Amino acid sequence: MSFSLQNFLHLSICLLLLISFANAQNCSDCFVHSRASYYPNSDEHGTDHGACGFGAFGATVNGGDVSTASELYRDGVGCGACYQVKCTNSDYCSDNGVTVVITDQGSGDHTDFILSEHAFSKMAQTTDAAASLRSLGVVDIEYQRISCSYPGKNITFKIDESSNYPSYLAFAIYYQQGEKDITAVQLCETQTFTCKLLQRDHGAVWTSTSPPSGPLSIRMLFSDGDYADDTWVVPVNNIPQDWKSGAIYDSGVQVN
Structure with missing residues (x-):
């Protein structure tokens, strides 16, 4: 049986497509680009009147690092989901960003997230940088879904x-x-x-x-x-x- 160059190229292309598909399905470091703003309040944490129905729990869960979501709310299915959110301005923003929990539904100026003030500030490198971020109001971000973890807590x-x-x-x-x-x-x-x-x-x-x-x-x-x-x-x-x-x-x- 002969194996032509054309057959070899065809097989190579198929293997590359399979590898690309596998990587797309198992991408743990894939970020989506969007924008985020924040809602200021007296204690810097979340709201106890969120659309997810968490009540007072929704204001303080995850140390107050919470967010409203627009499309990611998904008719309530998105409530309780966790995301890593990083702003992309290298002058102000840290490499790790902040982990937030979805506790409410809301949308702003073409944003996927409206973070608590506490969470918004944690995207910054320093306290001064956080003040500069808040003065911008809306920032470019990248985000990905991550696993929620509450050490010592059961559902x-x-x-x-x-x-x-x-x-x-x-x-x-x-x-x-x-x-x-x-x-x-x-x-x-x-x-x-x-x-x-x-x-x-x-x-x-x-x-x-x-x-x-x-x-x-x-x-x-x-x-x-x-x-x-x-x-x-x-x-x-x-x-x-x-x-x-x-x-x-x-x-x-x-x-x-």
């Missing part, structure tokens, strides 16, 4: 104050971890092993009318868009039968 469920035991249950998911989205939630009655698929009410808040009785298990589907890699996470701890409005319950699990 936690906060029962919303709108809940009314036993007829209506609403809860937000705190300390979402890893680099995947929570795309579905099941509420399971642990004694009969019956489950119902919940509706996302808004942001990170899920609701159930006529929830099951007895101890409950809140199961979460983590997904990165590749259905073959979807993972159901089952908490170690259950929600008690007599759950209470405003209570916080530790799932007992962490996600890498």
Whole structure:
């Protein structure tokens, strides 16, 4: 069997295309270029009235390094996602930038992020450089999705104050971890092993009318868009039968 130069070139091109595709699918250092601004407030942190439904938690999670998002909000799916955000002005900006958590929805002057003042300042090299950044108001950035990590913290469920035991249950998911989205939630009655698929009410808040009785298990589907890699996470701890409005319950699990 003869192997012509044309066959060799064809094979080489195919290999290059496969390598390029693989690199595109597994690019851990790929940044998207955009713009960011910030919202100033008295304590420099986030807001406790964000669209994600985190309440006061949304103002202080991640040390107050939080952000609103426009397209990245994704109808609430983006709530709790983490991003590395770096401004690109070499006179003021550090190489590492800042890691932020999405806690709200909002858009500015062609921006993907509106950072808390605390987070915006942390993109700078020095305190003086941070003041110069804030004076600009809007800066060019590059960003990438990264894994959320909360050392010593498990995924936690906060029962919303709108809940009314036993007829209506609403809860937000705190300390979402890893680099995947929570795309579905099941509420399971642990004694009969019956489950119902919940509706996302808004942001990170899920609701159930006529929830099951007895101890409950809140199961979460983590997904990165590749259905073959979807993972159901089952908490170690259950929600008690007599759950209470405003209570916080530790799932007992962490996600890498």
